[in-house]
Amino acid sequence: MSKPTRLAVKDSEPKHLPIYQHKNKLVQAVRKSPFLIVTGETGSGKTTQLPQYLHEAGFCKNGKIGITQPRRVAAITVAQRVAQEMKCTLGREVGYQVRFDDCTSQETAVKYMTDGCLLREVLADPSLSQYSVVILDEVHERSLNTDILLGLLKNVFSDPAEAAKRRSFPLKVVVMSATLESDKLSAFFNNCPVFEIPGRVFPVTCTFGSAVGPKDVERNFYVKEVVKVALDVHISEKAGDILVFLTGQSEIEHACDLLFEKAENIDYRYDVQDRTVEGLLILPLYGSMPTDQQRQIFQPPPPGIRKCVVATNIAATSLTINGIKYIVDSGFVKQLNHNSRVGMDVLEVVPISKSEAQQRAGRAGRTSAGKCFRIYTKEFWEKCMPEYTIPEIQRTSLTAVILTLKCLGVHDVIRFPYLDCPEERFILEALKQLYQFDAIDRRGKVTKLGELMVEFPLHPGLTRALLKSASLGCQDLLLPVAAMLSVENIFIRSVTWRTLEKEAAKKHRALAEKTGSINDFATLLCVFNSCKSSDRPSAWCKENWIHWRALKSAFSVETQLREILLRLQQVQDFPTESFDGNKSELLRRCLCSGYFTNVARRSVGKVFCTMDGHGSMVHVHPSSSLFEQEAELNWVIFHDVLVTSKTYIRTVCPIRYEWVKDLLPKLHEVDVYELSSVARQEVTEDEMVKWESKEAAKRQQEASAEDVMKKLEKRNTEDSVSDARARYLQRKQQREQRKAL
DNA sequence: TATCCCATA
Numbered sequence: 001m002s003k004p005t006r007l008a009v010k011d012s013e014p015k016h017l018p019i020y021q022h023k024n025k026l027v028q029a030v031r032k033s034p035f036l037i038v039t040g041e042t043g044s045g046k047t048t049q050l051p052q053y054l055h056e057a058g059f060c061k062n063g064k065i066g067i068t069q070p071r072r073v074a075a076i077t078v079a080q081r082v083a084q085e086m087k088c089t090l091g092r093e094v095g096y097q098v099r100f101d102d103c104t105s106q107e108t109a110v111k112y113m114t115d116g117c118l119l120r121e122v123l124a125d126p127s128l129s130q131y132s133v134v135i136l137d138e139v140h141e142r143s144l145n146t147d148i149l150l151g152l153l154k155n156v157f158s159d160p161a162e163a164a165k166r167r168s169f170p171l172k173v174v175v176m177s178a179t180l181e182s183d184k185l186s187a188f189f190n191n192c193p194v195f196e197i198p199g200r201v202f203p204v205t206c207t208f209g210s211a212v213g214p215k216d217v218e219r220n221f222y223v224k225e226v227v228k229v230a231l232d233v234h235i236s237e238k239a240g241d242i243l244v245f246l247t248g249q250s251e252i253e254h255a256c257d258l259l260f261e262k263a264e265n266i267d268y269r270y271d272v273q274d275r276t277v278e279g280l281l282i283l284p285l286y287g288s289m290p291t292d293q294q295r296q297i298f299q300p301p302p303p304g305i306r307k308c309v310v311a312t313n314i315a316a317t318s319l320t321i322n323g324i325k326y327i328v329d330s331g332f333v334k335q336l337n338h339n340s341r342v343g344m345d346v347l348e349v350v351p352i353s354k355s356e357a358q359q360r361a362g363r364a365g366r367t368s369a370g371k372c373f374r375i376y377t378k379e380f381w382e383k384c385m386p387e388y389t390i391p392e393i394q395r396t397s398l399t400a401v402i403l404t405l406k407c408l409g410v411h412d413v414i415r416f417p418y419l420d421c422p423e424e425r426f427i428l429e430a431l432k433q434l435y436q437f438d439a440i441d442r443r444g445k446v447t448k449l450g451e452l453m454v455e456f457p458l459h460p461g462l463t464r465a466l467l468k469s470a471s472l473g474c475q476d477l478l479l480p481v482a483a484m485l486s487v488e489n490i491f492i493r494s495v496t497w498r499t500l501e502k503e504a505a506k507k508h509r510a511l512a513e514k515t516g517s518i519n520d521f522a523t524l525l526c527v528f529n530s531c532k533s534s535d536r537p538s539a540w541c542k543e544n545w546i547h548w549r550a551l552k553s554a555f556s557v558e559t560q561l562r563e564i565l566l567r568l569q570q571v572q573d574f575p576t577e578s579f580d581g582n583k584s585e586l587l588r589r590c591l592c593s594g595y596f597t598n599v600a601r602r603s604v605g606k607v608f609c610t611m612d613g614h615g616s617m618v619h620v621h622p623s624s625s626l627f628e629q630e631a632e633l634n635w636v637i638f639h640d641v642l643v644t645s646k647t648y649i650r651t652v653c654p655i656r657y658e659w660v661k662d663l664l665p666k667l668h669e670v671d672v673y674e675l676s677s678v679a680r681q682e683v684t685e686d687e688m689v690k691w692e693s694k695e696a697a698k699r700q701q702e703a704s705a706e707d708v709m710k711k712l713e714k715r716n717t718e719d720s721v722s723d724a725r726a727r728y729l730q731r732k733q734q735r736e737q738r739k740a741l
Numbered sequence: 742t743a744t745c746c747c748a749t750a
Contacts (some may be wrong), residue, residue, distance in 0.1 A: 070748070070749075071747095071748065071749080072748085072749080098749090098750095099749075099750055114748095114749065114750080115749075115750095116748090116749045116750040117749090117750070119749095119750075120750055141748095143748070143749075144748090144749080145748095145749065145750080247746065248744090248745070248746060249744085249745060249746090250744055250745075286745095286746080286747095287746075287747065287748090288745075312746055312747075313746060313747055314746080314747065314748095316747085317747085317748095318747070318748080333746065333747090334745095334746035334747085335746065335747085336746075336747085347745085347746065348746095349746090392748090400750095456750090457749085457750035458750085486750095489745060491745085493744075493745070560750095606742075619742090621743095621744065621745075622742085622743045622744045622745095623743095623744055623745065627742090627743080627744095628742075628743095642744090642745070644744075644745085645743085645744085646742095646743095648744080648745090650744095650745070
């Protein structure tokens with residue numbers, strides 16, 4: 001395929017970007033209004049150019065220009081390019097800051113950063129006094145941190161008089177987004193002006209398939225179908241590479257195997273428009289793949305060979321592969337959703353939204369016109385796919401976010417200005433959990449412990465366990481575990497070949513056995529320590545099928561957590577406790593104080609029943625050392641839940657009922673709906689007394705956790721939890737109902 | 742009875 005190389009070079013010159021002719025008007029628009037929305041498709045140049053225009057126009061006299069990105073790589077690469085264009089050394093006038101990598105200095109006037117970084121800065125300095133302009137980029141992606149920043153910026157800077165009290169000069173806020181939803185954003189920021197920049201994209205023609213209809217939502221029928229369509233494309237379409245979208249690792253490897261088998265039977269000398277397509281290069285792509293293997297994806301295929309990349313959603317926004325002309329879209333994605341019925345965050349496969357389908361199709365039109373083959377029917381599109389992807393803030397656990405808001409002085413977390421309100425139930429659930437972790441008191445006020453917790457970049461449950469271990473003086477057990485659980489999966493499972501997969505599993509089993517216990521958390525600790533004390537850690541990883549990149553980042557996270565803990569122990573009067581139990585139980589006892597919300601008890605055979613008040617039936621994931629383990633392990637805690645062929649719990653550890661006995665009633669003592677008034681901070685003394693007596697009565701009623709459990713088990717015999725579709729439709733219906741109201 | 746979306750502090 002001939003690439004328009006010269007054109008591409010010319011395009012990257014700032015003056016040829018669509019944004020250039022709007023330069024003066026754009027700068028004026030920022031001058032005039034405290035808030036401004038800028039919309040433009042990818043390729044309009046807004047991310048790299050606008051900060052430069054503002055810098056040139058003298059906006060950096062009083063403070064910095066800060067630009068947020070939802071992803072680390074984006075923040076770094078864009079900063080590199082802008083530094084180049086401004087002809088300065090990266091880290092001086094132009095810099096970036098992401099976790100573990102601060103490339104800024106006193107001189108830095110234009111600072112690219114992740115949205116999470118800016119949120120941390122807000123915690124330390126709510127009026128953002130260092131900045132003259134804050135630009136939130138890629139707002140249409142609706143990342144959790146960006147959404148919170150939107151609300152905070154509106155809250156703090158909407159009232160000019162109030163803002164003036166906080167700062168010596170006004171702050172300019174620019175919100176950048178793809179064209180969708182610009183009216184909504186403008187309305188959110190007091191009907192502020194919208195500036196539109198035309199983009200430049202090539203047309204992509206889309207076709208619907210006939211295979212996957214509304215009834216196939218639940219079956220993973222689509223793997224076979226994408227393989228068939230990809231082969232059709234290979235045989236009948238002009239030269240150009242193929243990108244296939246699937247949902248997960250095992251599916252992708254299965255599809256690659258099928259493609260390989262079937263492509264062997266193709267007549268490779270099939271003549272397509274004067275180009276002899278001799279073969280098909282099949283490449284899997286997913287996030288947990290080793291980096292060197294990922295790099296292969298970007299190399300152009302050998303002459304005459306067509307590349308076919310089978311990827312997860314990683315290829316939708318995070319990675320751009322050149323030369324893609326054809327998309328095969330399965331119509332599904334694996335997504336982390338907060339599930340009220342299961343009562344926790346669950347990873348599940350759901351249909352993508354229409355806007356996401358368009359995003360996928362767009363990956364074929366980056367360098368020339370392309371084609372997108374959707375394997376699902378028009379009916380599936382109309383009936384099963386929502387218009388937009390539900391923003392993260394409406395579908396994940398809000399526990400950490402609510403704690404952050406509370407610590408920022410936002411007490412009324414229900415009436416906080418969300419661009420899209422999460423369901424009140426989700427907010428109340430988060431409050432309930434914070435209360436259970438002792439992070440807030442019964443009036444919704446942040447406790448001393450809560451103030452300690454917000455300092456840690458971890459899930460609150462994990463933070464709770466870590467703080468427990470610190471107060472017992474055994475933080476060396478929990479710090480590595482917390483670090484390992486907050487990085488990507490460290491176990492490499494396979495590289496397409498089944499024999500090697502068995503090899504990997506054998507090594508991982510050996511590591512689990514080395515701990516002398518059956519406990520996935522202990523295995524993580526063991527991997528961490530074994531590798532750290534090894535002479536050649538990267539070789540050790542290779543030998544044991546461990547992800548070196550992931551483990552390295554776990555080392556950094558552990559160091560960071562250790563530093564935070566040390567700082568807090570020096571400043572605050574840190575709580576201390578003594579432990580008189582068996583030393584070998586220490587790790588598990590600490591885990592219990594953060595994971596008592598994730599307790600399950602063996603029900604029948606291999607089925608476990610969760611104890612969180614929802615009583616879901618779950619199975620131990622095959623990757624766990626508890627998988628297939630026998631009946632004496634009756635009580636377990638687990639780190640997360642995953643719905644694929646079954647509802648699986650992952651990273652599991654057996655516990656004794658006595659350890660959680662006193663904590664479990666706490667799960668049932670607070671009625672979520674009664675927290676509503678606490679959330680609003682409108683509780684009168686009378687209400688408080690009434691509420692507390694009611695709770696006391698309830699506690700008496702549910703004398704022990706055993707009783708609760710029996711009740712739950714009874715209720716759950718008819719309940720199928722793996723019915724992802726029913727839940728999906730239920731959520732959809734609820735959303736529509738709310739909209740109608 | 743058989744397997745792990747993507748990000749982020």
